[in-house]
Amino acid sequence: MENAATPGLTVEYFHSREVHPDKQRDFDGLKISALGAGTYLGGADEMTDKLYEQSLFKAAQNGVNFFDTAINYRCMRSEKVIQKVLSELERNGVKRGQIVIATKGGYIPCEGSPDHFDDYLRTHFLDPGIISSSEIVGGCHCISPAFLEMQISLSLRNLGVECIDLYYLHNPETQLQEVEEAEFYHRLTAAFRLFEKKVQEGKIARYGIATWNGLRQKPGQKTTLQLSKVLASAQEAGGVNHHFRAVQMPYNLVMLEAVKIKNQIKEPEAKTVLQTLAEMHLAFMVSSPLMQSHAMSLPQRVFDRLPKEESSVLQSLQFLSSTPTACALFAGMKKIEHLQENRKLLFLPNWPKEQWEKTLSAISGSPPPQQSI
Numbered sequence: 001m002e003n004a005a006t007p008g009l010t011v012e013y014f015h016s017r018e019v020h021p022d023k024q025r026d027f028d029g030l031k032i033s034a035l036g037a038g039t040y041l042g043g044a045d046e047m048t049d050k051l052y053e054q055s056l057f058k059a060a061q062n063g064v065n066f067f068d069t070a071i072n073y074r075c076m077r078s079e080k081v082i083q084k085v086l087s088e089l090e091r092n093g094v095k096r097g098q099i100v101i102a103t104k105g106g107y108i109p110c111e112g113s114p115d116h117f118d119d120y121l122r123t124h125f126l127d128p129g130i131i132s133s134s135e136i137v138g139g140c141h142c143i144s145p146a147f148l149e150m151q152i153s154l155s156l157r158n159l160g161v162e163c164i165d166l167y168y169l170h171n172p173e174t175q176l177q178e179v180e181e182a183e184f185y186h187r188l189t190a191a192f193r194l195f196e197k198k199v200q201e202g203k204i205a206r207y208g209i210a211t212w213n214g215l216r217q218k219p220g221q222k223t224t225l226q227l228s229k230v231l232a233s234a235q236e237a238g239g240v241n242h243h244f245r246a247v248q249m250p251y252n253l254v255m256l257e258a259v260k261i262k263n264q265i266k267e268p269e270a271k272t273v274l275q276t277l278a279e280m281h282l283a284f285m286v287s288s289p290l291m292q293s294h295a296m297s298l299p300q301r302v303f304d305r306l307p308k309e310e311s312s313v314l315q316s317l318q319f320l321s322s323t324p325t326a327c328a329l330f331a332g333m334k335k336i337e338h339l340q341e342n343r344k345l346l347f348l349p350n351w352p353k354e355q356w357e358k359t360l361s362a363i364s365g366s367p368p369p370q371q372s373i
Helices: 007-015 046-061 077-091 114-126 145-159 172-177 181-200 227-241 273-280 300-304 312-321 336-347 353-364
Strands: 024-027 030-033 035-038 066-068 100-105 166-170 207-210 244-250 283-287 326-332
Touching: 007 030, 024 326, 030 035, 030 326, 035 046, 035 336, 046 077, 046 336, 066 326, 077 145, 100 145, 145 166, 145 181, 166 181, 166 244, 172 181, 181 207, 181 227, 207 283, 227 244, 227 273, 244 273, 273 283, 312 326, 312 336, 312 353, 326 336
Parallel strands: 035 066, 035 326, 066 100, 100 166, 166 207, 207 244, 244 283, 283 326
Antiparallel strands: 024 030
């Protein structure tokens, strides 16, 4: 079995699968599907495990070769499900090197059930001295190198792999709730130094940040991230050959901040996240593309402003996937029927850029910002 996803094998994956060329994306040398499978939703129970096993296996057989998870998702159960799926795929001719796996660290996890969190925190982290109480923010978040090193090792074991293809620092803006900006970027640089070390050790292949609020707020707010400073931390940690490659954030028909809010301060004028990522040549990974299915509850007049597709789900996904520089969208698909609906995206060409811009203007009620792409 290969240690990690490889350029050649990810290209080979699409040779036998009918995925439109527009939906085969390039990411740091790898070929990935524009639709990825998320694993966040659902209870920490065997029934949900089984649903994910079935849907992830079917997804990987049918054009979805990008799995997204986190160590804290469903008390580590989502990572462990992926291990089972990878083994089953290998037995059925889909190689480890054809599947791209992303996971995250930052939130303190527990194992088995969320009811055990306090005991797990004390016995596994505080009592052994892995982390101190001063390093914990909000009672649940830590990005100290010692903690993250332990998390990477545990994720490797949970996933049953030798190398994680993409490792995210999970919602780092959480730290800004309690620490000052200078201390935050000091902590960020220390975390990135660890990630660079793990790249050299072959434990992770590349890294990034996965955010929720940090890139969707107006400039000047305490927890707003500046990508220029995040990138500077990566450059300080790894030099010009650093391995910081991707930024994940929510983006959907309601959460349009990535293309609307100019919250990235850069002379001579502020820029949007989308503009900034394009200039930095960083991959834009989309979380919550369907707002955990709530997007389908939007008024019909919203979908009337979008180009026609077979369903409102495909209208939503096509808008997001056609966004200039968008790399992959991660939708939770533990039910087979959701997978079957969402994967229809993979057969469709992108909307032309002019059509996407017109649609953005129609649903946002304002002209689209001029994107430097």
